[in-house]
Amino acid sequence: MLQVEGLSKEFKMHVRDGLIIKGFEDVSFRAYPGKLLAITGSSGVGKSTLLKCIYRTYKPTKGSIIYLTNDGTRINLATADDQTVIKLRKAEMAYISQFLHIIPRVSAMEILTSTFSSESVSPKEARDLAEFYLDRVGISKNLWNMYPSTFSGGEKQRLNILLALARKPKLLLLDEPTASLDVHSREIILDLIHEAKKKDTTMIGVFHDKEAIKSLADSRYDLLNNRLVEVSQARKSLA
Amino acid sequence: MNDTRPVLTVRNLVVRFGEGCDYCLSGSPLDKGRCPSCYSVWAVNRVSFDLYPGEILGIVGESGSGKSTMLRALYFDREITYGEAYIREYRDGRENIFGISNQQKRYIRNHKMGMVYQNPIMGLRMNFSSGANIAEKLIAAGVRHVGQITDRARYLLDHVEIPVNRIKEEPKNFSGGMQQRVQISKALANNPPILMLDEVTTGLDLSVQARVLDLIKRIQHELGISIIIVSHDLAVIRMMADRTAVMLEGKIIEEGLTDQILEDPIHEYTQVLVHSLLY
Numbered sequence: 001m002l003q004v005e006g007l008s009k010e011f012k013m014h015v016r017d018g019l020i021i022k023g024f025e026d027v028s029f030r031a032y033p034g035k036l037l038a039i040t041g042s043s044g045v046g047k048s049t050l051l052k053c054i055y056r057t058y059k060p061t062k063g064s065i066i067y068l069t070n071d072g073t074r075i076n077l078a079t080a081d082d083q084t085v086i087k088l089r090k091a092e093m094a095y096i097s098q099f100l101h102i103i104p105r106v107s108a109m110e111i112l113t114s115t116f117s118s119e120s121v122s123p124k125e126a127r128d129l130a131e132f133y134l135d136r137v138g139i140s141k142n143l144w145n146m147y148p149s150t151f152s153g154g155e156k157q158r159l160n161i162l163l164a165l166a167r168k169p170k171l172l173l174l175d176e177p178t179a180s181l182d183v184h185s186r187e188i189i190l191d192l193i194h195e196a197k198k199k200d201t202t203m204i205g206v207f208h209d210k211e212a213i214k215s216l217a218d219s220r221y222d223l224l225n226n227r228l229v230e231v232s233q234a235r236k237s238l239a
Numbered sequence: 240m241n242d243t244r245p246v247l248t249v250r251n252l253v254v255r256f257g258e259g260c261d262y263c264l265s266g267s268p269l270d271k272g273r274c275p276s277c278y279s280v281w282a283v284n285r286v287s288f289d290l291y292p293g294e295i296l297g298i299v300g301e302s303g304s305g306k307s308t309m310l311r312a313l314y315f316d317r318e319i320t321y322g323e324a325y326i327r328e329y330r331d332g333r334e335n336i337f338g339i340s341n342q343q344k345r346y347i348r349n350h351k352m353g354m355v356y357q358n359p360i361m362g363l364r365m366n367f368s369s370g371a372n373i374a375e376k377l378i379a380a381g382v383r384h385v386g387q388i389t390d391r392a393r394y395l396l397d398h399v400e401i402p403v404n405r406i407k408e409e410p411k412n413f414s415g416g417m418q419q420r421v422q423i424s425k426a427l428a429n430n431p432p433i434l435m436l437d438e439v440t441t442g443l444d445l446s447v448q449a450r451v452l453d454l455i456k457r458i459q460h461e462l463g464i465s466i467i468i469v470s471h472d473l474a475v476i477r478m479m480a481d482r483t484a485v486m487l488e489g490k491i492i493e494e495g496l497t498d499q500i501l502e503d504p505i506h507e508y509t510q511v512l513v514h515s516l517l518y
Contacts, residue, residue, distance in 0.1 A: 057498045103453045
């Protein structure tokens with residue numbers, strides 16, 4: 001449901017006299033519902049750049065990203081207009097990084113309740129859902145009405161994942177979601193990702209975490225010298 | 240069926256101080272927005288953009304970039320030199336709002352656009368109660384039933400977390416954050432499809448800023464209203480806006496998804512602006 005062909009990204013840095021920096025070049029792959037495609041490679045090689053191109057935080061320089069939407073339309077994310085991308089981000093696509101970006105001085109309960117509430121979900125139902133999931137990810141009840149800025153790194157990341165999964169995305173982009181986490185938080189997050197896989201979410205994840213790759217990945221690609229190389233059978237390669 | 244047309248379309252908007260001359264009227268390069276030949280200042284220089292249903296559009300730029308001048312021109316606070324703007328909910332977007340009568344402009348200000356200013360004095364009558372401020376807006380829109388006016392004022396003030404027992408107090412006795420919230424409730428009194436926010440958190444204490452911004456986000460989520468938020472603060476824009484337009488010397492020089500503008504800026508000035516952030 002996601003087909004990337006000949007994708008390239010370079011940056012022109014005016015602040016450095018027009019220096020061109022290559023992100024990656026001529027990347028092609030396919031991602032499928034219910035499967036997680038892991039992208040690995042050394043730091044600075046362009047893994048996050050690739051994810052951000054799919055999410056359209058970065059505008060690709062060349063190539064296509066054909067995505068099959070919920071209503072069966074094929075859209076090229078590389079060239080889609082902003083309104084289409086906004087609509088997809090709200091309804092079908094989610095991006096999880098290591099960092100939680102939220103308005104300060106708003107409690108975890110308020111943030112999650114607001115995320116769940118919609119035309120078809122009443123404020124009470126939204127609150128009930130928020131309570132259920134906060135409990136599900138092991139965030140202590142005495143933290144529910146606290147600002148997430150007071151949370152530990154693991155608690156913030158659990159909330160981060162919840163916020164992304166609350167909208168039941170069809171395409172989930174994961175940028176080192178388990179980086180720097182304690183074992184307990186890591187396990188909860190891996191569980192949540194497994195659950196999303198069972199719901200046929202298509203996932204592309206950047207990982208340094210070998211255990212996470214072993215646990216989650218159905219295929220693995222290595223980004224090396226700005227190019228993507230398939231590493232057959234992720235679990236075999238890590239055995 | 241959902242109407243996906245822009246709720247506001249602005250084309251070729253100009254606010255110029257000075258008569259202009261052959262040099263600047265022909266579009267020749269200006270010196271920081273000023274014509275080197277006749278010294279006319281092009282505060283808003285041929286600006287065009289669209290505001291889509293349910294989106295928050297950020298307009299960012301440094302002081303003097305023209306962003307507030309542009310917003311106020313759209314709200315008829317300031318005369319324009321020339322340009323066009325169309326509101327989808329006004330005559331189906333077929334009439335240029337800069338060419339209509341003053342009576343119709345007042346109608347648009349009462350029904351189709353809400354404005355929240357950086358300085359609450361500009362948006363509120365400080366010697367009227369907060370309830371009376373909202374009532375004024377409702378009465379201007381033709382509401383006459385006292386019960387309806389009272390109920391609506393209470394509802395709006397409650398929605399912006401102003402305690403009901405303060406409805407009879409004058410905003411001059413409120414904190415800056417509360418004054419902004421009263422302004423927001425007044426701006427929303429007649430359910431306008433468009434809300435315009437001009438540096439609404441500038442000058443507020445940090446501790447208050449976050450609550451005002453969260454309120455605006457919640458209102459947008461609940462009402463589906465389209466919002467233009469003008470700010471020099473990229474952190475505010477990052478937090479609030481779906482799309483962002485960057486203004487420099489009266490022109491929009493770059494426009495796109497907010498995270499794209501902040502993380503993958505194309506224009507040289509945007510790159511300088513973004514790389515100057517302290518966080």
